[in-house]
Amino acid sequence: xxxxxxxxxxxxxxxxxxxxxxxxxxxxxxxxxxxxxxxxxxxxxxxxxxxxxxxxxxxxxxxxxxxxxxxxxxxxxxxxxxxxxxxxxxxxxxxxxxxxxxxxxxxxxxxxxxxxxxxxxxxxxxxxxxxxxxxxxxxxxxxxxxxxxxxxxxxxxxxxxxxxxxxxxxxxxxxxxxxxxxxxxxxxxxxxxxxxxxxxxxxxxxxxxxxxxxxxxxxxxxxxxxxxxxxxxxxxxxxxxxxxxxxxxxxxxxxxxxxxxxxxxxxxxxxxxxxxxxxxxxxxxxxxxxxxxxxxxxxxxxxxxxxxxxxxxxxxxxxxxxxxxxxxxxxxxxxxxxxxxxxxxxxxxxx
Ligand code: SAM
Numbered sequence: 001x002x003x004x005x006x007x008x009x010x011x012x013x014x015x016x017x018x019x020x021x022x023x024x025x026x027x028x029x030x031x032x033x034x035x036x037x038x039x040x041x042x043x044x045x046x047x048x049x050x051x052x053x054x055x056x057x058x059x060x061x062x063x064x065x066x067x068x069x070x071x072x073x074x075x076x077x078x079x080x081x082x083x084x085x086x087x088x089x090x091x092x093x094x095x096x097x098x099x100x101x102x103x104x105x106x107x108x109x110x111x112x113x114x115x116x117x118x119x120x121x122x123x124x125x126x127x128x129x130x131x132x133x134x135x136x137x138x139x140x141x142x143x144x145x146x147x148x149x150x151x152x153x154x155x156x157x158x159x160x161x162x163x164x165x166x167x168x169x170x171x172x173x174x175x176x177x178x179x180x181x182x183x184x185x186x187x188x189x190x191x192x193x194x195x196x197x198x199x200x201x202x203x204x205x206x207x208x209x210x211x212x213x214x215x216x217x218x219x220x221x222x223x224x225x226x227x228x229x230x231x232x233x234x235x236x237x238x239x240x241x242x243x244x245x246x247x248x249x250x251x252x253x254x255x256x257x258x259x260x261x262x263x264x265x266x267x268x269x270x271x272x273x274x275x276x277x278x279x280x281x282x283x284x285x286x287x288x289x290x291x292x293x294x295x296x297x298x299x300x301x302x303x304x305x306x307x308x309x310x311x312x313x314x315x316x317x318x319x320x321x322x323x324x325x326x327x328x329x330x331x332x333x334x335x336x337x338x339x340x341x342x343x344x345x346x347x348x349x350x351x
Pocket of ligand 1: 051093121
């Protein structure tokens with residue numbers, strides 16, 4: 001396991017040249033990219049067991065500050081994506097709220113012409129202080145990771161987490177006018193007895209609960225297949241207590257989750273990210289940018305194109321567009337998690 005975690009330096013390879021569609025964001029499978037996920041730091045204040053556990057911390061080589069994209073570089077890259085047709089940005093990490101100046105960054109990115117919504121995935125630890133300034137800066141929504149409602153279990157899963165603080169942060173986000181969803185990685189023997197409680201707590205707080213299937217990252221080092229709970233089992237469990245679920249609209253999410261609602265009550269919606277058992281690669285509209293500027297066309301594959309070197313080499317945006325088009329032209333049909341887990345770490349790519 002440790003050996004796998006040590007492999008943090010991934011080859012950055014150039015993707016194949018773009019096809020001649022004339023649209024740099026149209027991939028070879030006719031999927032149009034509208035959504036960019038941006039990891040703003042590879043550091044995190046939590047140490048979740050399935051993502052970046054404490055015991056393996058000393059094997060991680062976190063990136064030095066000079067390696068990170070500056071706010072100016074990020075703004076330029078995002079503005080280029082927006083000119084090409086990206087409309088939605090999700091800031092993630094590591095933990096995005098620990099990046100110094102995050103409120104300023106949100107303000108800058110929310111002001112980029114063409115960007116319609118800036119949203120964030122966070123562990124919620126700092127939302128109590130940051131929710132109102134982030135909302136004022138133009139953030140529209142947060143996904144808050146929340147695997148359990150049991151304080152001791154929460155600490156055991158997150159290493160350093162404080163459940164009361166996260167719940168207060170979630171409430172602060174709602175009070176600041178942000179749309180809120182919760183994210184729980186559904187795991188047998190960990191939170192399988194809490195799926196309905198997690199839903200009901202989220203609904204009570206004005207949030208939409210979501211469940212994520214356990215995915216094999218880090219070369220499979222932290223993956224425990226027997227712990228994974230399938231989307232079908234998640235739905236069955238909820239239906240067993242609350243009655244039938246019917247498919248629901250994604251709303252403004254346009255992300256990977258499929259949404260369901262308790263029949264007859266659309267105020268009780270739940271999202272499921274079924275990356276493993278009911279994958280959604282055919283509808284993928286996303287690219288991922290790491291904090292160091294590597295553009296990944298797929299969560300499940302390791303190849304990436306460095307945009308940092310391109311922006312640092314020239315003030316002209318044409319080479320940047322070319323690099324983006326090349327990455328999009330190399331986007332795979334889908335992930336191959338089952339046969340070949342990616343070596344990259346979730347903490348580096350941001351989910
Ligand atoms: N620190 C932020 C947070 O906690 O939400 C953002 C980054 S975190 C990597 C993004 C999401 O990925 C979290 O909801 C986390 O639970 C999820 N995640 C991490 N490792 C995962 C795995 N192996 N399988 C499924 N989801 C995972």
